[in-house]
Ligand SMILES: Nc1ncnc2c1ncn2[C@@H]1O[C@H](COP(=O)(O)OP(=O)(O)OP(=O)(O)O)[C@@H](O)[C@H]1O
């Protein structure tokens with residue numbers, strides 16, 4: 001089901017946490033609400049679920065405005081970071097709870113519980129209590145409980161934050177698999193860009209209670225709207241250099257990067273250079289010295305101090321033999337750099 | 348080993364306190380329960396005293412009438428003691444005269460002695476009334492004379508010519524000190540009032556506990572949980588007030604509310620309701636009053652325990668329930684209440700024991716009345732042992748009442764402890780797969 005937020009505003013007392021937010025999630029789409037801690041991701045999610053009152057704006061499930069409908073009547077499924085399983089109920093009872101409070105028949109309930117437990121692969125755990133499950137298993141139970149009554153939208157509030165790295169990757173693809181299999185409209189709240197990029201159709205990047213950019217992950221990576229978006233996506237992260245443009249584009253240290261073109265005459269600029277676009281044999285060579293080296297196995301991550309104008313990161317296949325302290329003459333691939341104004345706008 | 352000893356050392360003050368303030372009273376209660384101690388017997392030893400009451404008791408135990416009258420009226424003897432008393436009343440002259448004529452003689456009855464006195468023709472004893480008075484001074488009875496030892500009484504009995512076979516029985520009956528006995532327990536089982544106290548206690552504990560200490564406590568905790576924070580705090584504070592009020596003042600306010608000239612009566616009077624004492628008008632009024640008075644104080648304890656237990660339930664659990672479609676009532680029924688099992692059991696256990704032993708609010712409000720309609724076990728123990736209407740405090744009997752209470756309390760505690768099964772309170776280890 002299509003989900004639309006129109007001018008959604010949320011205040012806690014005098015502070016406006018979300019200010020006139022617009023968001024459209026297509027039917028069957030999985031969208032990520034990505035942003036730093038405190039930017040209002042959970043608030044938005046809880047408002048969609050009906051757990052928070054909406055101060056202004058509309059929330060449309062399909063064509064139905066649910067902004068002032070109680071959570072009980074909204075038909076959403078939600079998975080919390082701490083799973084929020086009912087500790088005194090067995091797994092089966094937990095999953096059946098949304099059906100039970102609706103007074104469904106036992107046989108019917110049983111069938112649906114088994115079906116959904118099969119989908120999330122916890123069929124053999126149905127008689128356990130939550131305390132007897134591992135984190136990943138609890139996560140699956142929470143997912144099953146959210147899905148069992150076929151909600152209009154599935155809301156996931158940092159569902160993977162409590163899991164260890166390996167389990168997180170496993171559950172990540174599990175969630176995506178289940179979402180694709182059920183074809184449900186889903187919103188995943190996360191502050192982990194890798195999570196957002198790897199399993200979501202689109203990402204809505206948030207900052208201070210508003211959405212900065214909505215785009216498909218690749219598009220957002222290749223074409224960030226501003227410096228904030230560019231810095232948020234990518235691991236290892238993008239590096240920024242101060243620059244200026246007369247006839248030529250120059251770094252703050254004076255080194256020239258070639259003709260300024262359309263930037264000519266702007267005397268304060270910031271260049272964003274992703275690690276993969278800086279390295280030996282790319283574009284204009286610049287003098288620098290390696291100041292940091294991280295070995296990641298397949299590849300090495302370098303930090304290079306350019307003569308007097310900041311640092312760049314480079315990522316190279318392992319075995320280059322370059323060490324800390326080595327003087328390098330690597331270059332920047334000028335076709336892929338981002339140019340920002342000093343206040344962060346993309347130019 | 349050394350650490351054990353140090354640990355023990357640290358525990359010593361607590362142990363001493365437990366022994367002095369808990370074990371010792373219990374042991375003493377148990378000891379007293381098997382005695383007939385009372386104000387009359389004192390709590391040390393006693394003497395030997397044959398009284399009219401002793402005679403009545405003895406006649407019930409099959410002492411012959413002859414012996415009884417002998418005890419009551421052991422005859423008349425003209426001895427120095429009697430003469431001294433006579434001298435004080437009638438003068439030395441008459442005393443000397445009687446000593447010379449009748450000294451050392453014994454008479455079986457008052458009439459014989461009076462006749463002998465008349466035959467003396469003394470001017471002091473011309474009137475019959477004076478002769479009777481004089482004769483009475485020589486009466487020698489076993490009655491109402493206190494003896495410090497059993498042997499002294501035995502000598503006296505021998506002197507009075509009581510058959511030796513009856514001595515032991517008389518001496519036993521005449522003992523004024525306390526003695527070991529099972530009579531308290533027999534009495535407890537046979538007295539109809541015992542059953543009444545037991546029933547009253549059951550009503551008092553069960554109704555107060557179920558309706559207020561747990562029921563209302565739970566209701567208040569849940570209600571305040573859903574209330575906005577500031578009003579919830581005020582609401583809780585109000586319910587807490589009775590607990591910090593001195594009981595005397597608190598009960599006084601209830602009395603003021605319920606007396607026949609009190610608030611309730613006055614407020615209802617304009618509507619044509621008869622002015623009655625709402626607290627003591629009937630048994631039912633008294634019971635309602637007592638359960639209300641105790642309940643209003645007791646509810647706050649449960650409320651606090653339950654409220655903090657509810658607060659400990661993760662917020663997201665209730666959010667999840669809400670999104671899952673559970674109404675408020677379903678949230679309470681399926682999410683909150685099931686997680687309150689231990690707090691409820693704890694409050695039940697704790698409050699049962701405190702209610703069993705408490706009676707101060709009853710004592711201060713209805714005083715156990717009307718009649719003994721609201722007299723509970725603990726109060727009966729208190730009255731019997733320490734605050735009797737008649738003034739004869741029966742320590743032994745009171746201790747018996749108390750002992751039964753101690754036993755019931757201990758058994759209940761053990762049961763509750765089993766119920767609690769503290770190990771079950773700890774989360775089971777997670778099974779990693
Ligand atoms: N109940 C509340 N009362 C007042 N302010 C609140 C309340 N809940 C959240 N906020 C504020 O709203 C802002 C957004 O909170 P929110 O929980 O949505 O952040 P988030 O993006 O989910 O962060 P995180 O990643 O840490 O979960 C924060 O500044 C927070 O302090």
Ligand SMILES: [Mg+2]
Nearest residue numbers: 041042043157
């Ligand atoms: Mg959050």
